[in-house]
Every structure is written in structure tokens, then in C-alpha cells.
Amino acid sequence: MDHNPDDDRQVADERRSLLGLAAMALIVGAATGCVGAIFRLLLAHADRLRDAMIAWAHGHAIWGFLTVVGACGVATLVAAWMVRQFSPHASGSGIPHVEAVLREEIPPAPFRLVPVKFFGGILAIGSGLALGREGPTVQMGAGIAVFAARVCRLCWADSRVLLAAGAGAGLATAFNAPIAGLVFVLEELVQKFEHRVAVAALAALATAIPVARLLLGDAPDFQVAPLSYPSAESAPLFLALGGIAGLLAVAYNRTLLATIAFRDRFGGLPIELRAGLIGASVGMLAWFAPGLVGGGDQITQRALTGHESVGILGGAFLIRFGLGALSYAAGTPGACSHPCSCWEPSLGCCSGRLAVLHSRRSLSSRKHLLWWAWPLSSPALCARR
Numbered sequence: 001m002d003h004n005p006d007d008d009r010q011v012a013d014e015r016r017s018l019l020g021l022a023a024m025a026l027i028v029g030a031a032t033g034c035v036g037a038i039f040r041l042l043l044a045h046a047d048r049l050r051d052a053m054i055a056w057a058h059g060h061a062i063w064g065f066l067t068v069v070g071a072c073g074v075a076t077l078v079a080a081w082m083v084r085q086f087s088p089h090a091s092g093s094g095i096p097h098v099e100a101v102l103r104e105e106i107p108p109a110p111f112r113l114v115p116v117k118f119f120g121g122i123l124a125i126g127s128g129l130a131l132g133r134e135g136p137t138v139q140m141g142a143g144i145a146v147f148a149a150r151v152c153r154l155c156w157a158d159s160r161v162l163l164a165a166g167a168g169a170g171l172a173t174a175f176n177a178p179i180a181g182l183v184f185v186l187e188e189l190v191q192k193f194e195h196r197v198a199v200a201a202l203a204a205l206a207t208a209i210p211v212a213r214l215l216l217g218d219a220p221d222f223q224v225a226p227l228s229y230p231s232a233e234s235a236p237l238f239l240a241l242g243g244i245a246g247l248l249a250v251a252y253n254r255t256l257l258a259t260i261a262f263r264d265r266f267g268g269l270p271i272e273l274r275a276g277l278i279g280a281s282v283g284m285l286a287w288f289a290p291g292l293v294g295g296g297d298q299i300t301q302r303a304l305t306g307h308e309s310v311g312i313l314g315g316a317f318l319i320r321f322g323l324g325a326l327s328y329a330a331g332t333p334g335a336c337s338h339p340c341s342c343w344e345p346s347l348g349c350c351s352g353r354l355a356v357l358h359s360r361r362s363l364s365s366r367k368h369l370l371w372w373a374w375p376l377s378s379p380a381l382c383a384r385r
Contacts, residue, residue, distance in 0.1 A: 018196055021161055022203040028148050028162060029169040029204030032141035033211035036173030039118060039140070040216060043133060046126025047294050054290045069283035075127035076279025079120040079332040081272045087116040092328065093132075093335040094139025095188075098167050101142070102160060102189055114143040117333045124332035128282045128293035130323040131334025134174035138184075141170025141208075164189050165200035169208035176212070176221055178205045222301050252321065256336055259325040275330040282327065285319075292319055 053071065057064030083091045089109045094117065100106045121136040145166025149159035164185050172181025185201045186193055266274060286293045299316055328336040 017158065018199060021158055021196065021200050024148060024152065024154075024162060025165045025200040025203035026207045028141070028145045028166045029207035030211045031144050031148075032137075032166055032169040032204065033173050033208035034215070035114075035118070035140055035144065036137040036170055036208070037212040037215035039121065039137060040133060040174070040212075042122050043125055043295065046122055050126060050128060050286070050294070051290055054286055057287070065287055068287050069280045072127040072283030072286060073276040073280035075123045076129065076282070076330055076332060077272045077276035079123040079127075080275030080330060082116050082120045082123075083332060084271055087113040089113055090116040090120060090139070090333050091331045092333070093135030094142075094333070095135050095167075095335070098139055098142045098163070099189060102164060104156075108146040108159075108163070109143065111143060111147045114140050114147075117143070121333040124279075124327075124330065124334050125295060127279050128286045129279065129327035129330060129332065129334060130282075130293065130296060130320060131327050131332070131336065132174075132295060133335065134171055135335030136333050137170040137174040138167045139170070141166040141168070141173070141204075161194075161196050161200045164197050165204040168201045169204040172205050173208050173212045176209070176216070178209045181205050181208075221297070223305070225305070252325070255321070255325045256328055259329045263329040263331075271331055275332055278326060278330040282323070285323070289319075292316060292323070296320060 054068055057068045060067070087109060089097050090113050097106070097109070101108050117136045117140050121131075121133070125131050125133065142163050143166075145162045146159065148166075149162050154162065167189060168181040168185035170181075171184045172178045175181075182198070182201050182205060185197060190197055263274060282293055291298060299320070324336060327334065
């Protein structure tokens with residue numbers, strides 16, 4: 001067989017291109033990890049500030065109530081105004097926008113999307129809306145990648161690879177889960193295995209997670225007691241729980257769409273006013289039950305430790321189910337899937353306790369159901385965010 005020097009040059013060029021993309025992905029990953037970590041820190045600070053304001057307001061009767069409701073309404077209104085005024089693509093989760101850009105259905109958004117998503121997300125989620133941080137962090141990571149690609153004048157093929165890597169770094173930073181970031185890129189964003197995308201994503205994750213952990217620490221997001229191995233007899237319970245979680249995920253998707261459609265009926269009202277009214281209603285709930293608003297990490301932790309009764313968890317499940325859909329209808333930055341990480345453990349805990357009461361077996365069955373319920377319905381939510 002004749003040796004073609006052109007083939008060698010092509011292979012060498014591809015390797016140099018991939019090496020350059022990996023180097024850029026390292027920088028994009030570090031920047032995404034830094035921005036995502038600061039975003040998480042400020043959200044935690046906003047939650048503490050909101051709780052402190054509510055505690056103070058309870059000592060001032062009606063004026064305190066109006067302060068809480070007004071502050072939540074104004075924060076949500078300002079977040080919606082920022083989105084409409086500066087970057088409409090910053091509304092909602094942002095992951096569908098990233099996917100549309102990767103499919104070349106729409107062009108990438110300008111870099112101003114990143115600060116709008118950052119500050120708008122802090123205002124919206126900090127005001128108590130039941131929204132998550134993963135969507136904004138994914139979209140900010142993609143925005144950082146697009147900015148880097150434009151500065152370096154990369155072609156679209158290389159920009160697309162870098163964009164996917166930045167988005168994966170954003171998800172990994174949001175959940176402190178590097179493997180999930182890689183799976184998200186290959187399974188959800190590009191929906192196939194691409195060698196260049198995989199290498200760039202791994203490079204971005206290699207810097208995003210260490211940078212984020214420098215700022216956030218390396219402790220797990222949730223504390224879970226050691227689990228014993230479940231018996232083979234409990235397998236049907238897990239299958240049933242998975243089916244229930246999937247059905248609830250479908251119901252949640254439909255509830256989201258119905259809530260958005262209902263909001264659109266009031267098209268005559270400015271979007272900022274509609275968002276402000278939703279924020280004010282969330283503020284009313286926060287006055288009576290401050291633990292039920294916001295991202296819901298505290299509810300998740302309490303459910304995972306099993307400190308709440310079935311009645312309390314069931315009530316929290318129903319409230320968060322509707323609150324997540326209502327919050328997403330505000331049109332502010334924030335993901336709709338994160339609230340599910342709150343009611344999924346509640347579902348698992350309730351199911352486990354009922355199973356334990358029915359079978360009169362050890363508590364380990366409940367803990368296993370609780371832990372496995374958390375990720376079960378998340379894939380079903382990936383279709384619509």
C-alpha cells in the first residue's frame with residue numbers, strides 16, 4: 001500500500017487542533033468552576049439573608065409581612081426586567097437554549113447573557129422561587145465557552161466542542177459531580193459519543209471541579225448515613241418506586257406547561273408585573289413556611305436523614321410540586337428540575353416508611369428507597385426544562 005504524506009499531515013493537524021481545544025477547555029473549565037462556585041456561595045448567602053429578614057419581620061406584625069412580600073416581589077420583578085431588557089435567552093433554565101445552539105437552530109447569545117443569568121438567578125432564587133442553580137450554571141458555562149471561542153476566532157466546529165465542554169463543566173460545578181457532567185454532555189447535549197467532545201469535556205471537568213472545591217470545600221452536598229445492602233426481596237419495591245417517580249415526572253412536566261400556558265393568558269400584563277406577582281405570592285408562603293421556599297436543599301437533607309413524619313413530607317411534596325411550576329412561570333433565570341431533587345427524597349422516604357410499616361422489617365429498606373428515589377425521575381425531566 002502506498003503511503004500518502006497528506007494523510008499524515010491531516011492526522012497531525014487534527015491532533016494539534018484537539019490539543020489546542022483541550023488547552024482552551026482547561027481554561028474554560030477553570031473559569032466556569034470559579035463563576036459557578038461564587039454563584040453557589042451567593043445563593044447560600046441569599047438564603048440566609050432571606051431567613052434572617054423573615055425572622056426579623058415576624059417581630060413587626062403587618063409591616064413585617066408587607067416587607068417580606070414586597071421584597072420577594074421586587075426581587076423577582078427586577079430579575080424579570082433584567083432578562084427582558086438585556087438578554088431574553090437568560091429566561092428559565094437555559095439548557096434548551098444551549099441545546100438549540102448546538103443543533104445550529106439559533107446563534108449563540110452575546111456574552112451579556114452570563115451576568116444577566118448570574119445576578120438575575122441570585123435575585124430570583126434568593127427571593128424564594130423554587131428554582132435550581134444547575135440550569136443557570138450550565139448556560140453560564142456555555143456562555144463563557146462561546147466568549148473564549150470568539151476571542152480566539154475558532155471555527156464553528158471547534159466552538160461547538162468548546163461550548164459543550166463548558167456546559168458540562170457548569171453542570172458538574174452545580175452538583176459537585178464530574179462524572180455527571182461528562183454524561184450530561186454526551187447523552188443530553190450531543191446525544192452521541194464524539195471523541196473531540198469527550199476529550200474537551202474531560203479537560204474542562206479536570207479544572208472546573210478543583211477550582212470549585214477550592215472555594216466551596218470538598219464535603220459532599222448532602223450527608224447520608226451508611227446503607228446496608230438491600231435484599232433481593234425488596235427489588236419489586238424499587239421497580240415500583242421507579243415507575244411512580246417516572247409518572248410523577250411526566251405529571252410535573254405537564255404541570256409546568258399548563259402553568260406557563262395559564263400565565264400567557266395574561267399577555268396584556270407586563271412580564272415584570274407577572275413575575276412580581278408570583279414573587280409576592282412566594283413571599284406570602286415564605287412568611288408562614290420559610291423552609292418550603294427557595295432551592296430546597298434543607299428539605300432534601302431532612303428527608304435524607306428521615307427526621308420528618310410522613311404527613312409533613314407529603315405536605316411538603318405537594319406544596320413544592322406546585323411551587324416549582326409557579327416559580328418557573330415567572331420567566332426569571334432558574335432551573336425547573338432542581339425542585340424535584342427536593343420532592344424525590346420525600347417520595348422515597350414516604351414510600352420506604354409505608355413499606356416498613358407494611359412488612360415490619362428493618363429501617364434499611366426505607367433508607368434505600370429514599371436514596372434511590374432522588375435520581376430516578378431526573379432523567380424523565382431532561383426532555384423538558
